[in-house]
């Protein structure tokens with residue numbers, strides 16, 4: 517479904533990602549762990565062509581993405597949920613979710629918006645509230661739901677737990693895992709929270725200074741805990 521081979525990414529003269537290679541099967545769910553500044557966001561943005569200059573091969577659904585724009589990648593079935601939320605303040609929750617479906621892959625059956633809202637208890641009373649009148653946590657929840665509304669083949673989810681209270685993190689983990697499973701959405705999750713990542717994914721990549729230093733199942737992760745934790749410790 518998604519394959520990266522020898523991917524390098526740059527911001528101006530800064531070489532951020534080094535020779536990244538991995539692949540994801542259809543419906544696969546993979547976490548990317550790493551410290552602040554390790555390159556997690558840069559990796560998601562490279563897949564989306566949303567910022568860094570990228571060299572190397574990125575293939576999605578057996579097609580080389582080369583210079584495809586972010587919009588084209590969205591229509592092919594990739595959805596990027598950035599860390600900074602970017603919900604539309606003048607639109608209600610319902611409208612924010614609806615609008616996410618316009619640029620999405622036309623070959624995928626649409627997720628019914630009211631069903632989706634019903635899966636996020638926090639959003640139910642906010643159905644008709646404009647984004648600008650929501651708390652940061654509520655906007656965060658809406659941003660994640662918007663990624664799901666597009667029903668992508670793969671959702672690229674960037675640090676969704678940042679700034680959320682623990683009880684909301686637990687709720688979000690449950691909802692992300694259930695929606696990905698029930699709607700057939702693959703997940704590439706950049707996170708600092710090992711707990712959250714474990715709830716939502718089956719495989720894990722660890723990156724350190726722009727290089728993949730570990731790749732395996734969560735069982736492999738536990739079996740190599742000492743070595744892997746060195747790359748995650750601050």
Ligand code: ATP
Nearest residue numbers: 527530532550551552553554555556557558559706
């Ligand atoms: P965080 O958890 O802090 O979001 P991250 O693992 O997502 O960290 P990135 O945001 O990908 O890390 O950053 C990787 C490196 O790229 C860092 O050294 C960062 O300073 C640099 N970087 C990120 N964005 C830019 C940019 N727009 N221009 C120049 N350098 C950047």
